[in-house]
Amino acid sequence: MWSFSFVVPTLLILLIILLFFFSLPRLSIKRNRYFVEMIIAETVTIISDISSSYADNHYELFSVKILYLLNLLYFVVFFTRSFIMYKFTVGILGVTMGASKAVRFIIRIPYYFCVMMSVLSFFDDLVFYVDATGYHGGKLYNILYYCAFFYVLLSFLAVSHFRKRLARRRERYSMLLYNAIIMAGIVIRLLLPRYLLMDTFVLMAVLVVYLAFENPEYYLELRSIVFNSRALREYLEEHTGREDCRCLGIVVRKYHEMRDIYGASRTDEALNMIGRYIVQLCSGKKVFYCRKGRFIVLGDGENNYGTICRDMMERFREAWKSRDMEIYLDVRFAIIELSDKVGSADVILNTMAKGLEEADRSDSEMPVMITEKDLVSTEREMSIKRCLENAIDEDGIELFLQPLVDAETGKVIGAEALSRLRDGNGELIAPGSFIGIAEKNGRINELGDQMFEKTCRFIKDNDIEKMGIKWLNVNLSPIQFMQKGLADRYAAVTKKYGIDPEMIHLEITEESLIDETFMNRQVKAFNDNGFKFVLDDYGTGYSNLARLKKCPFINVKLDISLVRDYCKQPDEILPMMIGAFKNMGFGITSEGVEDDEMAALMRKIGCDYLQGYYYSKPIPVDEFVERYSH
Numbered sequence: 001m002w003s004f005s006f007v008v009p010t011l012l013i014l015l016i017i018l019l020f021f022f023s024l025p026r027l028s029i030k031r032n033r034y035f036v037e038m039i040i041a042e043t044v045t046i047i048s049d050i051s052s053s054y055a056d057n058h059y060e061l062f063s064v065k066i067l068y069l070l071n072l073l074y075f076v077v078f079f080t081r082s083f084i085m086y087k088f089t090v091g092i093l094g095v096t097m098g099a100s101k102a103v104r105f106i107i108r109i110p111y112y113f114c115v116m117m118s119v120l121s122f123f124d125d126l127v128f129y130v131d132a133t134g135y136h137g138g139k140l141y142n143i144l145y146y147c148a149f150f151y152v153l154l155s156f157l158a159v160s161h162f163r164k165r166l167a168r169r170r171e172r173y174s175m176l177l178y179n180a181i182i183m184a185g186i187v188i189r190l191l192l193p194r195y196l197l198m199d200t201f202v203l204m205a206v207l208v209v210y211l212a213f214e215n216p217e218y219y220l221e222l223r224s225i226v227f228n229s230r231a232l233r234e235y236l237e238e239h240t241g242r243e244d245c246r247c248l249g250i251v252v253r254k255y256h257e258m259r260d261i262y263g264a265s266r267t268d269e270a271l272n273m274i275g276r277y278i279v280q281l282c283s284g285k286k287v288f289y290c291r292k293g294r295f296i297v298l299g300d301g302e303n304n305y306g307t308i309c310r311d312m313m314e315r316f317r318e319a320w321k322s323r324d325m326e327i328y329l330d331v332r333f334a335i336i337e338l339s340d341k342v343g344s345a346d347v348i349l350n351t352m353a354k355g356l357e358e359a360d361r362s363d364s365e366m367p368v369m370i371t372e373k374d375l376v377s378t379e380r381e382m383s384i385k386r387c388l389e390n391a392i393d394e395d396g397i398e399l400f401l402q403p404l405v406d407a408e409t410g411k412v413i414g415a416e417a418l419s420r421l422r423d424g425n426g427e428l429i430a431p432g433s434f435i436g437i438a439e440k441n442g443r444i445n446e447l448g449d450q451m452f453e454k455t456c457r458f459i460k461d462n463d464i465e466k467m468g469i470k471w472l473n474v475n476l477s478p479i480q481f482m483q484k485g486l487a488d489r490y491a492a493v494t495k496k497y498g499i500d501p502e503m504i505h506l507e508i509t510e511e512s513l514i515d516e517t518f519m520n521r522q523v524k525a526f527n528d529n530g531f532k533f534v535l536d537d538y539g540t541g542y543s544n545l546a547r548l549k550k551c552p553f554i555n556v557k558l559d560i561s562l563v564r565d566y567c568k569q570p571d572e573i574l575p576m577m578i579g580a581f582k583n584m585g586f587g588i589t590s591e592g593v594e595d596d597e598m599a600a601l602m603r604k605i606g607c608d609y610l611q612g613y614y615y616s617k618p619i620p621v622d623e624f625v626e627r628y629s630h
Helices: 007-022 031-058 063-092 101-120 142-160 169-191 198-214 229-239 256-263 266-281 305-316 345-361 370-395 431-441 445-463 487-496 514-528 544-549 562-568 574-583 598-602 621-628
Strands: 128-131 134-137 227-228 245-252 284-289 294-300 320-322 324-327 331-338 368-370 398-406 412-422 472-474 506-508 532-536 552-558 587-590
Touching: 007 574, 031 142, 031 198, 063 101, 063 128, 063 169, 063 198, 101 294, 128 368, 134 284, 142 169, 142 412, 169 198, 169 472, 169 574, 227 266, 229 284, 229 345, 245 256, 245 266, 245 305, 256 266, 256 587, 266 294, 266 305, 266 320, 266 324, 294 305, 294 431, 305 331, 331 345, 331 370, 345 368, 345 370, 370 412, 370 431, 398 445, 398 621, 412 431, 412 445, 412 552, 431 487, 431 552, 445 472, 445 487, 445 506, 472 562, 487 514, 506 552, 514 532, 562 598, 574 587, 574 598
Parallel strands: 227 284, 331 368, 412 472, 472 506, 506 532, 532 552, 552 587
Antiparallel strands: 128 134, 245 294, 245 331, 284 294, 320 324, 398 412
16 A cells, blocks of 8 residues: 655645746746756656556556556656656756767667556566556566666766856755755665655755756846846857847946936836836847846847837936836947857857947947957957966966167167967967956966066076177066065065076056056165166156156157157157157167168167067067077
């Protein structure tokens, strides 16, 4: 006799989960579909378990054929549930069930085999049989457990192998717990077959993943009106490249200012109203809220978002009424066409974020149009960022040197140390492409430290005096320059390599001179440790000669744009400026010298040192040593 003490309450609790899950908007992604399949399979399994067990307990009330059909249904849905629970595991991990159709078919073989054996039990006593004395287990009855164990073990292997796809430790533990509970349920059924306990354990497993992954509220924003940014990312990750669609970005302008003016609670209330309005206006489309007053609407490629934009502009000319206050907000738009050529969700999200930033700053009511060119640019930028991160982490930033030539003798007298980065194909990435990224993501300090140490190592490992080199220039970005304790740290590096700090000239730009008090303190700290400073890229910023006079620079480098302008159309301004610098005690270096004529002009107006492609482009240290060791 089978006991129903546990299974009926289990069914009732499962029905409550089903009702709550379907009462809220759900995202059409793989893991949600698998979860729905799983709870439906579990519901059908429980009902068929109760029905078949009741019929088996009262076999005398039912025909043999009905008993066969009820038990066959139970076995089929039992095997189906085991397979679907495995599908849910791989769905959470974001992987397919196999690298090829053959592998996917092999994974399904145990399921197909068990279902076929159950069906064949009509003709032979394989999995079960029914006779005049009721229901009995057949010769292959234990395949019930073998099938369940197989898919649970496969799930454990998948979680172990793809665990890094679950970013949070809580999610990894939840998936392990989910499968461990299922495993425990199978063992309990094996030990206590007369008690319908396995369904209770499966319910526990369902609750674990529901609380960890599937609660619809995790994907909803603005009082469950629209989906959130997490939902947008997961939807794009699954659907990007599989279908054409149009993406409309909506941004409430000057969001932070509006919160200051109207207050947080009233602004949030207005955003709730805006969210409901967008859902109603964009019926049939997916609406996401990405915080800071930004909405994303996804629809197929046939949507005419122009009409939607016009309707919204009209609505935003009216007030959003919040309790006792009228809130006036402004709105702007960005539109992006997505096709199967789009690379990844990250590319789309980053490009859309840039588009919305541009729209937020725009005074025009016309939508910002994001093109394939913008997507390609973002993808390139993200690729460079990955290369930069890897190179910094693995000490892979390369040191290149560009010679500095004495204007009078034409001989190499110094060199500038320059950082170089390669992409995945070994090709050099333009410095202008990765230096800005390093400054934005905060890795510029580590990049600068690597370059400084590699420069010191180069000086130690090579006889630079034999090359005619008296010093090397090393660049300091404004962000690096602002670090406290930098002078002592760099002095420690020179001491480590046993070199004189005077052999290194630190190049800083005019941006570093904005905070005069800090600049004076920082320059003094470096000077006290023996370092000298060069002003780089002069002519690109807002120059203040009085302030420059206070700085103990030994050299001013004229920016390439200043040099080119003078060479194209000589005037009296640059020569007078150079004369003033010389009177202040500064040496002068001309950047960007590309031919003999430019070199002659720069020499004529008083430049002490020349640098540019006319003499050499930046080259790897090995090539530099080979070329100038003579």
